[in-house]
Amino acid sequence: MASLDSKIPKGPVADKWTNHKSKINLVSPANKRLIDVIVVGTGLAGASASATLAELGYNVKTFCFQDSPRRAHSIAAQGGINAAKNYQGDGDSTYRLFYDTIKGGDYRSRESNVHRLAEVSTNIIDQCVAQGVPFARDYGGLLDNRSFGGVLVSRTFYAKGQTGQQLLLGAYSAMNRQIGRGKIKMFNRHEMMDLVLVDGKARGIITRNLVNGKIERHGAHAVVIASGGYGNVFFLSTNAMGSNVSAGWKIHKKGAHFANPCFTQIHPTCIPVSGDHQSKLTLMSESLRNDGRIWVPKKKEDVEAIRSGNLKAINIPEDDRDYYLERRYPAFGNLVPRDVASRAAKERCDAGFGVNKTGEAVYLDFASAINRYGKEQAHVKGLDEEDASLVKKLGQDVVRAKYGNLFQMYEKILDQNPYEMPMMIYPAVHYTMGGVWVDYNLMTSIPGCYAIGEANFSDHGANRLGASALMQGLADGYFVLPYTIGDYLSNDIRTGSIDTQLPEFEKAEASVKAQLEGFIGNKGKNSVDYYHRKLGKIMWDKCGMSRNEKGLKAAIKEIKQLREDFYKNVNVPGRINEFNEQLAKAGRVADFLELGELFAKDALERTESCGGHFREESQTPEGEALRDDKNFTFVSAWEYKGEPSKAKIHKEDLKYEEIEVKTRSYK
Amino acid sequence: MNLTLKVWRQANADAKGKMETYKIGEVSPDMSFLEMMDVLNEQLMVKGIDPIAFDHDCREGICGMCSMFINGEAHGPDRLVTTCQLHMRKFKNGDTITIEPFRAKAFPVIKDLTVDRSSFDRVQQAGGFVSVNTSGNTQDANAIPIDKHDADKAFDAATCIGCGACVATCKNASAMLFVSAKVSQYALLPQGKVEATDRVMNMVKQMDEEGFGNCTNTGACEVECPKGISLENIARMNREYLFASLKG
Numbered sequence: 001m002a003s004l005d006s007k008i009p010k011g012p013v014a015d016k017w018t019n020h021k022s023k024i025n026l027v028s029p030a031n032k033r034l035i036d037v038i039v040v041g042t043g044l045a046g047a048s049a050s051a052t053l054a055e056l057g058y059n060v061k062t063f064c065f066q067d068s069p070r071r072a073h074s075i076a077a078q079g080g081i082n083a084a085k086n087y088q089g090d091g092d093s094t095y096r097l098f099y100d101t102i103k104g105g106d107y108r109s110r111e112s113n114v115h116r117l118a119e120v121s122t123n124i125i126d127q128c129v130a131q132g133v134p135f136a137r138d139y140g141g142l143l144d145n146r147s148f149g150g151v152l153v154s155r156t157f158y159a160k161g162q163t164g165q166q167l168l169l170g171a172y173s174a175m176n177r178q179i180g181r182g183k184i185k186m187f188n189r190h191e192m193m194d195l196v197l198v199d200g201k202a203r204g205i206i207t208r209n210l211v212n213g214k215i216e217r218h219g220a221h222a223v224v225i226a227s228g229g230y231g232n233v234f235f236l237s238t239n240a241m242g243s244n245v246s247a248g249w250k251i252h253k254k255g256a257h258f259a260n261p262c263f264t265q266i267h268p269t270c271i272p273v274s275g276d277h278q279s280k281l282t283l284m285s286e287s288l289r290n291d292g293r294i295w296v297p298k299k300k301e302d303v304e305a306i307r308s309g310n311l312k313a314i315n316i317p318e319d320d321r322d323y324y325l326e327r328r329y330p331a332f333g334n335l336v337p338r339d340v341a342s343r344a345a346k347e348r349c350d351a352g353f354g355v356n357k358t359g360e361a362v363y364l365d366f367a368s369a370i371n372r373y374g375k376e377q378a379h380v381k382g383l384d385e386e387d388a389s390l391v392k393k394l395g396q397d398v399v400r401a402k403y404g405n406l407f408q409m410y411e412k413i414l415d416q417n418p419y420e421m422p423m424m425i426y427p428a429v430h431y432t433m434g435g436v437w438v439d440y441n442l443m444t445s446i447p448g449c450y451a452i453g454e455a456n457f458s459d460h461g462a463n464r465l466g467a468s469a470l471m472q473g474l475a476d477g478y479f480v481l482p483y484t485i486g487d488y489l490s491n492d493i494r495t496g497s498i499d500t501q502l503p504e505f506e507k508a509e510a511s512v513k514a515q516l517e518g519f520i521g522n523k524g525k526n527s528v529d530y531y532h533r534k535l536g537k538i539m540w541d542k543c544g545m546s547r548n549e550k551g552l553k554a555a556i557k558e559i560k561q562l563r564e565d566f567y568k569n570v571n572v573p574g575r576i577n578e579f580n581e582q583l584a585k586a587g588r589v590a591d592f593l594e595l596g597e598l599f600a601k602d603a604l605e606r607t608e609s610c611g612g613h614f615r616e617e618s619q620t621p622e623g624e625a626l627r628d629d630k631n632f633t634f635v636s637a638w639e640y641k642g643e644p645s646k647a648k649i650h651k652e653d654l655k656y657e658e659i660e661v662k663t664r665s666y667k
Numbered sequence: 668m669n670l671t672l673k674v675w676r677q678a679n680a681d682a683k684g685k686m687e688t689y690k691i692g693e694v695s696p697d698m699s700f701l702e703m704m705d706v707l708n709e710q711l712m713v714k715g716i717d718p719i720a721f722d723h724d725c726r727e728g729i730c731g732m733c734s735m736f737i738n739g740e741a742h743g744p745d746r747l748v749t750t751c752q753l754h755m756r757k758f759k760n761g762d763t764i765t766i767e768p769f770r771a772k773a774f775p776v777i778k779d780l781t782v783d784r785s786s787f788d789r790v791q792q793a794g795g796f797v798s799v800n801t802s803g804n805t806q807d808a809n810a811i812p813i814d815k816h817d818a819d820k821a822f823d824a825a826t827c828i829g830c831g832a833c834v835a836t837c838k839n840a841s842a843m844l845f846v847s848a849k850v851s852q853y854a855l856l857p858q859g860k861v862e863a864t865d866r867v868m869n870m871v872k873q874m875d876e877e878g879f880g881n882c883t884n885t886g887a888c889e890v891e892c893p894k895g896i897s898l899e900n901i902a903r904m905n906r907e908y909l910f911a912s913l914k915g
Contacts, residue, residue: 048801051801052801052802055800055801055802066730068731068829069788070731070788070829071724071725071732072730073730075729075730076727076729076730085808087809123803124803125808126803126806126807126808127799127801127802127803127805129805129808129858130797130799130805130808130858131796131799131801131858132821132852132858132859134821134822134825134852134856136818136822137813137818139815140812141812141813141814141815141818142809142812143808143809159822162729162826164729165729165826166825172791173791173795174796176791176796177792177796177798179788180792180794186788188785188788211777238727240724240725240726240730241723241724241725241726242724274695274697275695275697275698277695277697277698277703277705277706278702279699279701279702279705280726280727282726282727283727409728409752412745412748412752412754413752413754415697415754415756478801479803527709527712529705573712573715573717573718574717578678578778579679579720579777579778579781581718581720582712
């Protein structure tokens, strides 16, 4: 596993995928029956891969830790899914989607993978419609599109504010069809505990049945990891409570390189933290920034008065407000990309202008939009445009029609009426672009072990564009992996079923049991959450929206100490052989405590600023991110060497043959 | 706020369960119900008591994993929310809150407030899909225009999150609202019409085999549904079923 071979096919970028598909080895239908594939995770990537592999004829075993595959966190995606259909005739094309994704990723993703993603994007929409996914339609009965995330075309397909749920239920239904036919064996409430290698190849996994605690062995000819991202290393994120890095981390420890761990997306429009009890953060679609204006007070005394409850935002005169995005970025204003908007909010709050009791919130104000829409409506209807209360009512109706569900969600959580008072928002960890390193075939550096969806690193570079996560998950699962995996499995048609009595399985099972017994027998004084919260705080303070050498070095030290303390003093109640949530959580947090350190190490190594990764040492005089293409146009792929601090870096150089590398500017 | 919680404790599926009473103080009105449960569990662990097992995941009202029967209502006293979106400001200082699992023959208890809802999965496996291969070689997505009203109704039915509140609420533990939502989604779309007959027959058969009860049209399920799935779906499924039965 010395060098990185990305196995990018030769030829022009537009022909690579077609040519590659025509040339790779296939497995005949009769032989597919003899081959078993394990899929871990049932989000968009895992569910779509399971369904397609089963349909092709492989025997599939699929695992999820939730009580049903439909619960996977893809379900929470709101906004939409991109596809280069050009239904709006606004000049979209495969090339344009390819270009936007590379540029959005701040020139840190692989051209060949991204082009393939753009190519198959149109198939996804055809497929989903055929499955009965109820996308939004116009009155003519055709599919509707909207614009998203600062691109210049309308290519986003959506299903109100729950596109993720509808796409996931589509993939889940395709899985259900195969479960019903017996081609997928589904294991709900099962957690992958380790990967088993036989002769250097992935040949199975060890799982724990979360209902009765039983440790089980499962053999297969290939293992596919589709376990999502690792945003929960920050404790507070928009991820689900159970989302974890463990499957990806276990394979990393068995030889799979982990790429770009420091590339994290921090989403600007989330509901702020309300107190120490907070368990997770809630995202609100970035579409709100189309009509909302972001500001904080100009005067410190106003900030104090707001925090003490003596002043309301609406009573601050226009001249005393700092619309800082409009001030700093006149061209894009409130519609700058996610990373830029998030950093600007942090800058104001760090300077002491945060508007809630924790000092970490800014206003998102719809008053201007309500007034503008209200006047428009009054004019259209021939009513009095000077009647303020009428204008307000008409304007609120327009805003309600556009964002009603988001306003309702905000009101439920904060008990404040956002039609009357500006919303309070703050950035939150949302998505991780980094992940397990994979080659063009989506295979990790372990033969026979694949990683798809958010779990891999491949398509979004240093920053992901809105509505692209769903696209990548389904592209990998429906249209890429099921073909590329055949090339590897064609060598396994005579292997026969994998014997789980092999010593390799025995050894892996024994080490899993030893770790679990260690937790239960520890009888320490602190709960698992105590450590998870502490880790999150280190990550957020020192590896969050902006990073510097001093902070990162401190983080590496602190995380290591925290990890040592965890193994000494963690308390895990109950027994192994029972339903034990604390035990399951302990294993996940143990892995986060290692990943966190590698994350900081990666951020320390990359002394440039790019995408979601902002190094304070690398900025322009105006405080904007400064990329260093000469020294950092590469993927950092880390090889495990016993512990995170000893990880060895491998660099995959990124070559831009189709697209000219430019500076992103939003001024 | 200070609260008294009466919580169903049951060690596993075979054990006999009972209600236990716990006191909890310093509850902030801004906490979600599940955050209050997190705090309680931290306190129980300090005392050496096994923490209360409950299902939860996304904590933003969409995954359908959280359940709980709170003061006699699925997902508690608020409307159109799941338990994870219920906030403590809906309660008063000094309140006693009763917390039980979703109860139904087809939802056996796993531990405490955690139940097994895999019967819902099996009903879907019996026919909750369109039989189309995932090759991507289908026709263009815009080849068949769909009436916006039908598309919107299909979407409304498809918003079901599969939490099981309808079953837990129904005095007969009927799953008609859940099953009819899926049947309706596909019955309203041209892609789903092709196998509508087989689908409704197979899904209803599986629903009965799982041990869900009959529907007596009380409408309680619709009231407690966190996503506001309409009873109209049940009427539509009954029509579909009758039509399928006549067709043979």
